[in-house]
Amino acid sequence: MEMDYEKIRAEARTAEIKAIQKQKIKYLSISVIVILAVLLVWQLAVQFELVSTRFFDSPIAVIQRIIEKISSKKPDGGLLHQHIWASAKVVWFGFLLAAVIGIPLGLFMGWYHLCDRIIRPLFEIIRPIPSLAWIPIVILLLGIGVEARSVIIFTGCFVATVLNTYTGIRSTNQTLINVAKTCGASNFQTFVKIGIPSAMPMIFAGLKTSMGSAWGTIVAAEMLASSNGLGYMIQMGRSFGEVSLIMAGIIVIGILGFISSGLVSLVESVVLKWRPKK
């Protein structure tokens, strides 16, 4: 019996493609339905006052609130973009300061053993102190201005940046170091030509972590010691009992955090274009 295997194969292929697509659509629709359902339940629960409106506001109201905040200063005395600018400025300043100081420090500590040995004890003392704990000292020394908040952000970003940079340069492939050495490179040349590029992926991992923590820190710092910024806005929402303002603040911060780490990833993909794509 002669069978037409060409045809059987072609049929099997189409069947398999169909099955795969069906699966994909199934899981995608589950995800979409869940998100929509959550929003809907939330909206209806508020609309029919199943939950107290003192504690919740509906998604539509929150979005309205965000739009309203663009042109209204009430009740916290600032427009949305002013708050965003105030927070973002501090976050980026502290973040970049930590990068400028932390990356070289991590590199030197990772490469030069003496440097590691000297700095490590002091670093280990500072390392486990969360950035918020620095607030009293920073306020005392620098007041409650932009610089003070930037320094608080800095303390949080700094540790993550140093640690990741350190791990990165420490994991430099020994073979690549040997290549440079046999080519007659000095220790410093090897550091620049091999160590630093090898550490790059981990440096960016560290920057992403520190960017994430920076947005958390800024909210707390602004709640505690500031008269503007998104954290302040949320805190005011709390004081005036306006739930929609709190929720609006949370959402805006989430979006900003997302954009910021997206920016870091963007820089990463440009700088590290030599890395294999996943």
Place this chain on the structure above:
Amino acid sequence: MSDYKVEVRDLCKNFGSLEVLKNCNFNIKRGEFICVVGPTGCGKTTFLNTLTCLIPPTSGEILIDGEKADPKKHNLSFVFQEPSAMPWLTVEENIAFGMELKHWPKDKIKTQTEKILELMGLTKCRKQYPHELSVSTEQKVVIGRAFAMEPDLLLMDEPYGQMDIKTRFYLEDEVIRLWKELGSTVLFITHNVEEACYLADRVLILSNKPACVKEDLTLEMPRPRDIAAPEFIEKRVHVENAIKWW
């Protein structure tokens, strides 16, 4: 001036009380192709690292052109077993890497890079990064980088270890071609006896740990060699028996 390009005298290396190298003695003539074979775990890596001055010997000395070997002064070049192209450099940047470290003049680097790219047929992928290449092509880049520096001594540590026969034969012929073209002095380490007999002017056979040069075998067979010729097989079996542990 000495007759030999490289002279190794009474080379010893101990790690604590563990003797790894013991009285290694051999010479390499200018432009010679030497293969080193030895049983697995015989201290091969230490042997190489000592030769390239990555670790200092416990006693004994390595002379290049009659002077003590120094990677800053002499041109030593190393092809490692694992792929060692810099992942962040393109193919042409990788080839120029060693020359730049040696501060060659810019135009000389450029012409030399072109020459090597041409010789190895890598012109097509000159702008590519290593992760975009196959393992064998990456190894070609590394070999090109090593030859480009016109080294006094080129050390190759089993560069074709994991490759299949066909690719290996091809790359072996390639290395012979480069060697002839550029007149380098090559020390090639391998686990594969057939490969050693195919490539070498002379084969150095290492003993078990602590390693020393057990036998220095000159192979006078015309190239390209026929791996099925009785003379070739005789030499191959001879070397194999000298190191066989399995």
Place this chain on the structure above:
Amino acid sequence: MKLKTNPLLEDHGPVYKFFYYAGPVMLIAAFLLLWNSVSAAGKVMLPSPLEALERMITIWSGNVAKHPMIYHVGISMRRVLTALVFSVVVGVPFGIAMGWNKTFRAVFKPLFEVIRPVPPIAWVPLFTLWFGTNEFSRVAIITMGVFMPIVINSYSGVIMVPEINFQVGKVFGAKSTDMLFDVVLPSSLNAIFAGIRTALGGGWMVLLASEMLGAREGIGFLIMQGSSANDLTLSIVGMVMIGFFGALFAYGFDFLERWLCPWKRK
């Protein structure tokens, strides 16, 4: 007995050796000197290191805000630990389920992705609004910060189990439960522990934030109290405490991990 030489020092001169031993001490001394001179200059109310040390001892032996020091430390520890234990007990299985079951993942992954970019501290006002400023509210906020990294790491741990580990299991006839406990769990233990460690770091932050924003006890309260009562030593004591216990916890977890993963011991 043979004297062991330090291989890192072998090829270096006396200057290097001097800094190798004296350097760390000198840097710490320089730090203390700087601190001392700032406080001596008198422009700000910074206590000198010596004064701080003295006060530290008196603080430990007396009461702060109606309670002994150990009470404040203890209550902070309790909050973090409660949140952590809850998050591990619930979060690890949750994360594993998300990696293991596609439907479960399709349901919960998008929700997590939406919540993830919001820093946990941002929830503090909302939670205090919902639950008041009681113990439950605080632990809930800390849980918010700790839960997320634990779930995400457990999930990605399962996702990144090499395909070959599953294949081995299948070929040798592993049932679902075998696969889960014998393959998936040990393979992703590394990632789970990494998650717990990240979570702990974040947990201290949220703890401080929640205690600094209107609490009557706890380390965060002490730090804030020091600031508002112009008693900076108290803040410094708080910093030292949280740093010390933070480090202690981190070491504890390293130890626990080594104990749980005997195959990693050298």
Place this chain on the structure above:
Amino acid sequence: MLEVDHVAKTFFSDKGDTDAIEDISIDVRENEFLVLLGPGQCGKSTFLNIIAGLVKPTSGTIKLDGRAISGTDQRIAMVFQKTGVYEWKTAMENVEIGLKYRGVAKKERREIAQKYLDLVGLHGFENAYPHALSGGMKQRVGIARAYTANPEILLMDEPFGALDAQTRYAMEEEILRIWEAEKRTIIFVTNNIEEAVTLGDRVIQFTERPAKVKKVYDLSSLERPRSQVSPEFLRIRQEIAANEELTLE
């Protein structure tokens, strides 16, 4: 005993479809040492995974003892590439998993596992974790594990690919010794021509992706133990190499 009938496999992904196997039919004989030889990523591992039941073929069937099988089967065990040994289990625990998952009592399965650990020469390493074992020893664990599951067919997926040339020779001799001691059907995948000629009763050469059978070599005339420098050995090796395409890219 094992029949592979017109198996084809296509992988579908967002980036596009890849035909891994075009159309392969093979009959495997009882207690035969069958080597599947092919270049780099030619789909030979996929083919082995299909036989093992780990990958579902797009079309075609696998028959064992005349009955079609789908999914994994007790009668088929596999030796994986170097990463196949569970690093969180000792050598003994690794070897016994086949019996453990089948519900064999601990005492009994330990006995069987011990027998095969001894056979592969790992006596005394029962309680060692894989990180303490050399590459060759890890592969021995893999072989013992496959044997302990007591299969009719052993599949081996480039088990010696990561070993150095000499250790590889040693392991080749080892696997032949074990095979002589406990005859099973072995299907061995490799990209190494020398290894194929050393081991196989038959060598099936695959083409580049998508894989097809290019040529079948019957080596039963080549006497065991084989010498890698005999003229006949070198001739066959040369012949196979000449049929292989050179793949650099």
